[in-house]
Amino acid sequence: MSEQSGGAAAPEIDWEALRHAARAAMHLAYAPYSKYPVGAAALVDDGRIVSGCNVENASYGLTLCAECGLVSTLNATGGGKLVAFACVDRHEQVLMPCGRCRQLLWEFAAPGMVLDTADGPVPMTDILPLAFGRQDLNS
Numbered sequence: 011m012s013e014q015s016g017g018a019a020a021p022e023i024d025w026e027a028l029r030h031a032a033r034a035a036m037h038l039a040y041a042p043y044s045k046y047p048v049g050a051a052a053l054v055d056d057g058r059i060v061s062g063c064n065v066e067n068a069s070y071g072l073t074l075c076a077e078c079g080l081v082s083t084l085n086a087t088g089g090g091k092l093v094a095f096a097c098v099d100r101h102e103q104v105l106m107p108c109g110r111c112r113q114l115l116w117e118f119a120a121p122g123m124v125l126d127t128a129d130g131p132v133p134m135t136d137i138l139p140l141a142f143g144r145q146d147l148n149s
């Protein structure tokens with residue numbers, strides 16, 4: 011069993027503030043190749059909001075997704091666990107994290123972490139079921 015449950019959404023999440031932070035980050039993206047800027051934002055378990063944008067590279071495969079920047083900022087600004095997460099595309103619409111980024115988020119997900127979708131918030135475990143995580147390294 012996973013150490014992280016898919017329990018109920020954490021109370022009092024200001025989704026509009028999160029979406030606003032994700033949109034702001036999206037407008038800072040460096041995406042000259044795909045022309046597909048992405049912004050991500052998350053509520054941390056200590057109450058702060060962290061965000062990130064995608065940063066592309068002339069060597070396309072080196073592109074950093076917005077979630078990469080977000081987890082780097084999370085750690086560089088004090089660490090903690092992610093309680094809620096929102097991501098937007100260039101149209102400021104909800105974007106579902108790519109597969110690699112679901113794994114990145116899982117590493118720092120608080121139990122019951124919720125994620126914005128077009129149909130509203132869902133548990134992280136809904137989009138990354140049966141996840142591999144650090145607990146597997148101890149088995």
Ligand SMILES: O=c1ccn([C@H]2C[C@H](O)[C@@H](CO)O2)c(=O)[nH]1
Nearest residue numbers: 044046048064075076107108111
């Ligand atoms: O979850 C995702 C999916 C895609 N992208 C970025 C990578 C690339 O710069 C652009 C097009 O794939 O979108 C992200 O930042 N996060």
